[in-house]
Amino acid sequence: MELTDEQIYRYSRNILLPEVGGVGQERLLRSRVFCVGAGGLGSPVALYLAAAGVGTIGIADSDQVDISNLQRQVLHFTDDIGRSKAISASEKLERLNPDVNVIVYEEMITKNNIRNIIKNYDIVLDGSDNFPTRYLVNDACYFEKKTLVSGAILRFEGQVSVFKPHAGGPCYRCLYSEIPPAGMIPSCQEAGILGAVAGIIGTIQAVETLKEILQIGQTLIGRLLIFNALTMSVMEVKVKRDPKCPLCGESPRIKDLIDYEQPECEVDLSSILGT
Numbered sequence: 001m002e003l004t005d006e007q008i009y010r011y012s013r014n015i016l017l018p019e020v021g022g023v024g025q026e027r028l029l030r031s032r033v034f035c036v037g038a039g040g041l042g043s044p045v046a047l048y049l050a051a052a053g054v055g056t057i058g059i060a061d062s063d064q065v066d067i068s069n070l071q072r073q074v075l076h077f078t079d080d081i082g083r084s085k086a087i088s089a090s091e092k093l094e095r096l097n098p099d100v101n102v103i104v105y106e107e108m109i110t111k112n113n114i115r116n117i118i119k120n121y122d123i124v125l126d127g128s129d130n131f132p133t134r135y136l137v138n139d140a141c142y143f144e145k146k147t148l149v150s151g152a153i154l155r156f157e158g159q160v161s162v163f164k165p166h167a168g169g170p171c172y173r174c175l176y177s178e179i180p181p182a183g184m185i186p187s188c189q190e191a192g193i194l195g196a197v198a199g200i201i202g203t204i205q206a207v208e209t210l211k212e213i214l215q216i217g218q219t220l221i222g223r224l225l226i227f228n229a230l231t232m233s234v235m236e237v238k239v240k241r242d243p244k245c246p247l248c249g250e251s252p253r254i255k256d257l258i259d260y261e262q263p264e265c266e267v268d269l270s271s272i273l274g275t
């Protein structure tokens with residue numbers, strides 16, 4: 001692949017970096033990244049990856065844009081309310097950078113389709129907002145030997161890590177082996193989220209993805225980064241591969257994908273507003 005003059009100019013601030021250069025930029029343009037979710041995390045992730053010239057970006061989201069999403073999901077605008085999030089996202093990314101081929105998946109990600117989808121990609125980004133999807137994505141990435149860049153946010157906090165068990169690191173289940181019972185951990189819908197925190201965590205996911213593609217620096221493999229916006233502090237926890245992990249351990253119990261039940265999530269505005 002030869003960069004055109006326009007591409008050399010568009011990506012000049014990437015290419016100027018010795019760690020990227022023309023060869024790295026060509027690598028980015030050839031790379032294929034799959035984003036689970038086009039919401040609070042998926043928005044900054046996809047925007048920065050598209051801007052950087054990641055050549056193929058798959059976006060899966062079965063939701064429609066709701067007015068309450070706009071406080072943090074910066075890919076969607078007021079006139080997108082009611083439209084498919086995946087389509088809304090793809091339109092913005094194509095306008096940002098026509099070099100990028102955006103592939104849209106409006107269907108729900110399930111155990112029946114996920115392996116077939118992700119096998120066409122190099123890296124998977126999890127920006128989902130629920131545990132059933134989070135565990136499904138982790139397990140599918142393990143079986144398909146795909147690097148998983150995982151992010152999670154709640155209230156003023158966020159967590160990021162990179163899981164690459166096929167290269168020796170831990171998987172998400174080494175950290176949290178089983179799905180928590182429904183209702184034990186509140187969702188953003190129930191507990192709130194400061195929109196800019198999604199921006200920070202999603203942007204860190206984008207950085208880790210670009211580093212993985214370019215094979216530069218030290219990524220968060222084996223490390224969980226925990227960010228707190230109220231104290232503006234970052235903590236790091238080492239995560240080792242767990243020999244007892246039900247998925248990637250020595251005697252794994254999980255041999256196939258599981259569709260966990262999606263918990264019912266109704267917003268009770270009266271409890272939020274105290275009325």
Ligand SMILES: [Zn+2]
Pocket residue numbers: 165170171172173174175242245246247248249
């Ligand atoms: Zn594991």
